[in-house]
Amino acid sequence: MQELDLATQTSPLAFLQSTTDRKVHHNLPPAELVEIALAREEGKLTSTGALMADTGKFTGRSPKDRYIVLDDKTRDSVWWRDINIPFDSQKFKLVFEKMQAFLSDKELFVRDAYAGADENHRLKLKIINTKAWHNLFCHNMFLRPLESELVDFQHDFTIICAPEFEANPETDGTKSPNFAIINLTDRIILIGGTGYAGEMKKGIFSVLNFILPHDKQILSMHCSANVGIEGDTAIFFGLSGTGKTTLSADPNRKLIGDDEHGWTEEGVFNFEGGCYAKVIDLSREKEPEIWDAIRFGSIVENTRFKANSREVDFANKSVTENTRTAYPIDFIPNALNPSKAGIPKNIFFLTADAFGVIPPIARLNKSQAMYHFISGYTAKVAGTEMGVTEPKLTFSACFGAAFLPLHPTKYATLFGEKMEKYETKVWLINTGWTGGPYGVGSRMKLAYTRAMITAALEGKLDRVDYRQHQVFGFEIPQNCPNVPSQILNPRETWSDKESYDRQAKTLAEAFRSNFEKFKVFSSEDILAGQPLY
Structure with missing residues (x-):
């Protein structure tokens, strides 16, 4: 990657070297950042010594205020839509200049960091914050260079995060005073008007989701990952509430990471620290x-x-x-360091199906795996979100649509190619309901889900008979160690079998309806994975 030059006054970040009385802190250790944050009343210490901080008005990401600069690099490659919102390059220059002027007399916290545990594919980051606790967040969430690596550290992507700076929608091209703008050509992310720290980590995740598949044919993934004592890597995809973090936290396996990974020809590596x-x-x-x-x-x-x-x-x-x-x-005691491991042997798609249709475990072929990867299905139930009073279908492409600059079929095609090349097994796991839908059936027992995943990891499901699901077509094992056989086929757990059949076809129709927007971009190989009915 081409480095940004901080050594000259013509650098876009030359304001860091301006001769004002303000302080610019470089790579402070956690203890100093905590001291400064407390002195500036940015947070309070908890009884365990953690720093408690508030993010202000925004307690989550603001996807409708996230932009990607439209230019020659992105015009024909980005999947433009209501999350990847195009931003004028001249407007970006204007906002950037205004932010620089705003920051020219501010106390700043600067951090050098890596994104990517694989040294051959990592990004070198320079992060500029106006808040000490945000800089501590970046120390925690990104990979931390050694002291020797900081001597000649030349960054290739920059984050500037200033919650106090707000845009003027009338002149700056934003919809709101808050914004997160990604410029893939100038390699800068600007964040203003929001104190939600997750915008920084997800901004870089979006960058890697562009660079790795587009430039290097490396699959970037929104998933958790762990590895067994025999070196067998497992990946867990799943939306909120499906058990991704819980099921990947296995005391008998090393944690590679809990959220963002890349899959190269050598194996899997964590993006984060x-x-x-x-x-x-x-x-x-x-x-x-x-x-x-x-x-x-x-x-x-x-x-x-x-x-x-x-x-x-x-x-x-x-x-x-x-x-x-x-x-x-x-x-985390069982975290792997460095956080990278070999080619995945097993991949698990987790869904909390509130309709009681999806089996607790099913084996997918290549086409089905690509189709369900693009679909990214789960169901939200009452209590998971304000206003949700009954089960609500949720589809998020590649289990992370909000962070995908490229079209989902790009990631799915890479996924299928790697699955086929390395003979990786893909399993669909339902951590949701059985015996009926939400309100009638019961939630799948965690002990059974763990037993099924363990059986898959240990190869025990390679030696059992399977039956084909009559609507979705994937294969259901007829028995599994430490799991009652009667729960493996969801239809058999329903007292009213005809009601199950109707519910299964209704869910299949929802899959088909959701997939219409991807259909024209999908290969015959992907389309072969759709429901049978």
């Missing part, structure tokens, strides 16, 4: 690894204390249900 986990209703019993990772150096966002204490009340939703923690991955 930390974890950004939801903490609503967190307890030591449910998530001991996350619970113990919330200590000095960690951050908790938008949480509140229990009365008359500094103990975090993880059940408190008064600010948002999207309460989170950010900590370095090595705060």
